[in-house]
Amino acid sequence: MTPGSNVPLPATRVTVDVAAPVRLDVSGLLLAADGKVRSDDDFIFYNQPAGPGVTYRSGGGSAPDSITVDTGAVPPEIEKIVVTASPDAAGQTFQGIEPTATIRDADGGAVVASFTPPGLGAETALVVVEIYRRNGQWKARAVGQGYANGLAGIATDFGVTVEEPAQPVSAPPVPRTPPAPQAPPAPTPGAGKINLDKGRVSLQKNQTVSLVKGG
Template sequence: MTAMTPGSNIPLSAARVAVDVAAPVRLDVSGLLLTADGKVRSDDDFIFYNQPAGPGVTYRSGGGTAPDAIVVDTSAVPAGIEKIVVTASPDAAGQSFQGIEPTATVRNADDGSALATFTPPNLGSETALVVVEVYLRNGAWKVRAVGQGYANGLSGIATDFGVSVEEPAAPAAAPQAPQPPVAPMAPVP
C-alpha cells in the first residue's frame, strides 16, 4: 500500500476501486464524473447519497458506522469521462475541517485490499474538499491525491464542476399593512 502526498499519483492495479473517506466526524462523500473540460455533462454525473448511481460510479453508504465510499468501475465509465473526483464535507452544517483529518483509502473493490491512502495536510476553514481523483491518462487509470479545500462547502465544488445548485428560496416578504388613504389637499387660493 502506498501513502500518498498532495499531487502524487499511482497507477490503479484494479479495474474496480472503492475510495472511502474516514474522519472522526460523519462526512458526506460524493463523486463527480468529469469530461476533458473539467465539467460534468449534466447533473446526473453528480453521485451522492440522494443520487447513488451513475455510469460506472456508485455511492456506498457506510451506514454511520463505516466510512461512505465512491466505487468506480473503470471498465464501465463512459467514453468522454476522463476523471472522477471524490469529494467530502462534514455532515454538520457549517463545520470546517479544522482539527479533522480525513483519510481517503483507495481499495480494490473486489477483494477489499488497500492500494493507497491519503490524508490532506494543514486543513483549516475548508468546509469541503476534493480529496482524490481517479483519472484516465494515455489509456491507463490512475489515482491522484488532491486535498483541495473549499470554504463555500459542497455547493462551491459542485458549481466549479458545472453542477446546477439550487439556492434555497428567499423567505417571502411579510405583507405590508395597508396604508390609510391620504386625504386630498385643499386647493390653495
C-alpha cells in the same frame, strides 16, 4: 500519498473510502475533458447513488461513506472522477477532523493507497482524490483541494446546477378588509425543486440541485 502524487490502479474496480472523526457526506463527480460534468446526472451522492461506472455507498454513520469506480464501465468521454467530502453537520469545518481516503481493490479488498490532506482549517468541503485516465491507463491522484463555501462551491465549479437558498422577504401589509379566499393555482408539471434531504427525494433529470438541507 502526498498532495499531487499519483499511483497506477492495479484493479479494474476500486473503492475510495473517506473516513474522519465525524460523519462526512461523500460524493463523486464524473468529469469530461473540459473539467465539467455532462449533466447533473454525473453528480453521484446519497440521493443519486449510481451513475455510469460510479456508485455511492453510505456507511450509515458507523463506517465510512465510499465511492466505487468500475473503470471498465466509465464512458469513454469521461476523463476523471473526483471524490469529494464535506462534514455532515452544517457549517462545520475540517479544522481538527482531517479525513483519510483509502483506495482499495473493490473485489479483493487490498489497499492500493491512502491519503490524508494536510494543513486543513476553514474548509467546509474538499476534493480528496481523483481517479483519472491517462494514455489508456487509470491512476489515482491525491488532491486535497479545499473549499470554504461548502459542497455548493465544488458542485458549481464542476458544472452542477445548484439552487440557491431563498432569501427571506418582508411580510406584506394586512389589508383592512380581507379579500375572498382564492383557490391555489394548479402545480406546473415538472417544476418542483429538489434538495439534499437524505432519504426523502431523488435527483431527477432537468431539475436543479438544492444544497439546502431540511430540518
